[in-house]
């Protein structure tokens with residue numbers, strides 16, 4: 547069988563993804579539902595021979611977020627040199643926001659925004675070049691991911707014994723097989739650093755029955771007992787959430803799960819149902835302990851709401867992971883002191899502290915452009931969330947921010963309710979915890 551397209555998941559240079567390539571799995575599922583034959587070449591865990599495929603197919607589609615974009619360009623160059631008859635398509639958040647640059651970088655076609663409808667049209671019409679803007683699909687078209695095209699066992703293993711990734715802290719016992727999943731698309735807010743500021747997409751929700759079907763499948767096929775929902779904001783629509791949690795309880799699937807949600811959506815009834823449906827951890831985009839900073843970021847949630855959300859989660863036995871950012875525009879020492887205080891006083895269970903990074907397409911990127919903060923020949927591979935991107939947004943230098951981060955993490959993890967957990971994880975997995983601690987303290 548000759549596939550209609552090979553979809554390529556790029557492996558960013560510095561960082562291994564522990565999650566299935568959900569965007570390509572969604573694209574492939576849509577193509578299959580429309581009678582087309584995609585195949586996935588996953589650079590993170592290849593189970594296909596790319597050269598063999600490129601010798602046969604007419605189209606190669608590459609996905610790229612910002613940190614993976616340099617790898618996508620490199621791969622495209624190789625394909626154009628060795629397989630000139632193959633039409634290359636690039637899609638994903640980075641080329642969506644910089645489509646002209648992607649054409650200049652040598653891709654034949656750039657798909658902006660959602661790829662499902664655009665890709666079907668390209669394959670059916672035999673399009674060979676240009677920028678194609680993707681229309682958004684509807685709720686009923688959010689199909690279950692085409693997991694048969696990748697090595698699911700590998701991704702299951704990647705999430706086990708990963709004490710260095712706080713998002714996976716909810717997996718207990720530590721050897722419970724886990725999978726990632728998306729049940730919604732979009733978020734109606736527009737924080738200045740987030741992709742949703744340019745997406746302008748309405749929220750879409752996978753039909754609840756389909757979510758349950760997918761979880762039942764994951765359990766039966768791969769023995770999965772824990773689900774990592776990677777949705778931007780899963781608690782946004784109370785009626786959908788209540789229906790999902792209710793059906794999960796009734797299904798007796800007994801899986802447990804983690805997700806992200808905004809503080810202002812943590813309605814008690816919803817949290818109580820979520821906890822009964824197996825919710826073990828919620829990541830809250832706290833960002834800062836200062837209302838001034840939250841205002842600048844256009845977060846539209848207050849520090850008081852963040853405190854309250856953590857209190858409510860604790861009440862229902864749900865762990866909280868507070869996501870914090872340092873290096874925000876106009877951030878002062880006093881703001882940073884308040885953030886450090888938030889981490890202690892809120893009694894959040896874990897904290898992840900990153901440096902604010904301006905991604906193309908966001909309001910933050912424009913602000914940096916207007917102020918002349920962006921270096922020429924920017925190295926996008928450094929936008930991988932591991933270290934600070936090469937842009938100084940606040941008054942503090944990179945090493946000052948690293949100092950603040952170190953002292954915040956030390957204070958946080960030396961508390962009576964966090965230290966034993968940390969110690970347990972160090973003893974269970976000294977190698978990866980050493981890496982985690984040294985990276986976190988950079």
Ligand code: B12
Pocket residue numbers: 553558561562563564565566567568569570572573606607608609610611612613614635636637638639640642657659660661662665728732739740741742776777778900905906929930931932
């Ligand atoms: C899941 C996820 C992850 C997973 C990765 C899973 C994986 N293997 O893909 C994990 C947790 C590992 C992760 C890590 C990081 N992530 Co992340 N992640 C997401 C998240 C929540 C969902 C991605 C997704 O599947 N979306 C749903 C699909 C349907 O949307 P999509 O990806 O845009 O894909 C559609 C189109 O873009 C297009 N498309 C995509 N590829 C292609 C290819 C072709 C050929 C075509 C035609 C179309 C096409 O069609 C798709 C279907 O409509 C997004 C936010 C979001 N909601 O999208 C952030 C997001 C992608 N992540 C982001 C970031 C910043 C990171 C990190 C740097 C860490 C961090 N600080 O958050 C790291 C970098 C990791 C790395 N090395 O790549 C940013 C990216 C910004 C940017 N410009 O690069 C996003 C947008 C969130 C944000 N903060 O704004 N992430």
Ligand code: SF4
Pocket residue numbers: 733734735736737740741742743778779808831845
């Ligand atoms: S609330 Fe979260 S997902 Fe929504 S726009 Fe803000 S940062 Fe993005």
